[in-house]
């Protein structure tokens with residue numbers, strides 16, 4: 108049995124969007140943002156090679172762990188903060204219920 112979870116995304120204008128997201132569709136956070144038509148480009152298609160899906164994790168308990176590719180990309184990206192993650196490297200799992208993130212600014 109799978110459950111839907113609730114995720115909040117704050118866009119670049121500061122508007123909060125709360126989404127109900129299924130956990131059984133093998134989605135990642137970048138795909139969810141795109142699916143709900145937020146301005147997340149996902150240029151590299153989720154390969155951790157563009158950073159256009161960068162988000163700031165506002166609920167510490169959901170930060171998880173950056174993987175090596177993600178860490179390398181964030182090393183070169185703009186506007187990286189302690190709580191930065193790449194949305195495409197965050198699989199949607201039941202543990203993320205209540206996750207809140209903010210979209211990072213677009214790279215210049």
Ligand code: FES
Pocket residue numbers: 137148149150151152153154155156157158159160161180193194195196
């Ligand atoms: S979509 Fe390119 S790094 Fe996430």
